[in-house]
Amino acid sequence: MSEPDARTPRERYRAQVREEVKQHAWEQIATAGASALSLNAIAKQIGMSGPALYRYFANRDELISELIRDAYRSLADAFHARAEAGTDLGDLAHALRAWALADPQRYLLVYGTPVPGYQAPEDTVRITAEIMSVLLDACAAQQPSAVPPSPLEARLEAHLDEHRAWAAAHPAGPAVLHRALTFWTRLHGLLSLELSGHFTGMGFDPALLYTAEAGTLTTP
Amino acid sequence: MSEPDARTPRERYRAQVREEVKQHAWEQIATAGASALSLNAIAKQIGMSGPALYRYFANRDELISELIRDAYRSLADAFHARAEAGTDLGDLAHALRAWALADPQRYLLVYGTPVPGYQAPEDTVRITAEIMSVLLDACAAQQPSAVPPSPLEARLEAHLDEHRAWAAAHPAGPAVLHRALTFWTRLHGLLSLELSGHFTGMGFDPALLYTAEAGTLTTP
C-alpha cells in the first residue's frame, strides 16, 4: 500500500508546507469567499511572514489554480469511487450531493459564479472530461426511457448528436448525452441554490426535493 | 400617463445622480463582479470626487443593497408583464431567460454565489414573494399532470404541503408547489451554468437545452 518515499526530506517538507497553506486557504475561502483570499492573511495564520509564501507559490493566482485543480480532482475521485461500487445514477446523484455538502465553498469555487478576472487552468478540462465520462457511463448503463421523446426532445437530441465536443471520447448515443446534461443541470440548480442559502427560510427540506429530482432521472 | 412631477428640482437632481451612480455600478459589476465594486472607482468614472458619493449613499453596503433591490424589482416587473399577457408557464420560462441574458451579472448578483460578508436587505423578501406568487399562479393555471405521482413524489408533495412558509399567502395545492420549485431549480441550473460560462467549449446550444427543459415543465 505505502511505497517507500523517494522524495528528499526537503521535498517532503515543501509538500507539507504547501498542504498547510492550501488548508488555511480553504478555511479562508469557507468564511469569506474566494475573492477575499489573501496571501498575507494565510501567512499570518500559519505563523510565517508574508513573503515566505512565495517560496511555495509563484503568486496568488497559482494558489487559486491549485485549489481549483484539487477541487476538480476530488470530485473526479469521488465519482470514480462511486462508479466502482455500481453504476446507479441515483447513487451518483447522492455522491454528488455528499461531496457538495462536505465543503460548500469548494463546490461553489468550481461550479459557482466564477472569480472575476480569473480563468481556470487548462489542465482542469481534462479532469472535467473525466468527471463527464463517469457520468456518461452511468447514464449509458441506465435502462433507456420507456416513453418516446417529444418532438422538442427529439430535436434537441439530434442537435446534441451533432455538437458533442464535450463528449468526443465517449460512444454515448444522443439520448444518453441528453440525460447526462439533464442530470448535471438539474442537480446543479438544486445544489447551487441550497448552498447559496436561497432555500433558507422557505421551510422545506432540500434533501427531499433533491431525492425526488434525482428520481426523475433514474426513471423518467 | 405622465403626472406632473411633484418633486423639487433638488430632489430631481438627487434622483438623477443616484441613477447615474447605479448605472456605473452595474457596468463595474458587469466587468469585475460584485465583490470588486468600488465607490472611488465609480466616482472617478462619473467625474466626481470619491467623498461626493456619500451625499447619495450612506456607504458601500447601501449602494449594493439598492442594486439588489432594483434587480429583484426588475425581475418581478418582467414576470408581472409576462403574466398579464397570459399565464403560460413556457412563456414565463422564456421571460426569465430573456431577463437573465439581458444582464448576466444582474442575474448572478441575485441568484449566484452570495457576496461574502453581505446579507440582502429584508425588504427583498417581499419582492421575492411577489415573484414566487406570479410563478405559483402560472403553475396553478397549468393543466395538472396526467401521470400520477410516484411514491417518492407523493412523499415530497406531502412534505411541501406541510412546509409551505414560502407560499403562505398562496392557496396552491401541493402539486403546484412542487411544480413551481421544479421550475425554479431546473431553470436556475441551466441559467447559472450558462451565465457562468460552464457551457462554453462544450459545443451545443444552451437555448435548445433550455427550451427542452422548459417543455418538461409545461407537459410533464
Place this chain on the structure above:
DNA sequence: TGTACATCAGTGAACGCGCGTTCACTGATGTAC
C-alpha cells in the same frame, strides 16, 4: 425685487488599512571532496 440667511453639493486633504510583490540579507540544511 432685493437682501439675509439656511441648505445642500462637491472638493481636497487626510487617516488607517491591507493588499501583492520585490529585494537584500541571515541562518540553517544539504552536498562534494
Place this chain on the structure above:
DNA sequence: TGTACATCAGTGAACGCGCGTTCACTGATGTAC
C-alpha cells in the same frame, strides 16, 4: 570524519496601490421676509 561550498527557507523593510470613510471648507442654490 571533517571541511568548504552551494542550496534553500524564512525575515524584515520597503514600494506603490487602492480602498472606505471622516472632516473642514467653499460655492452655488434655494427660501423667507
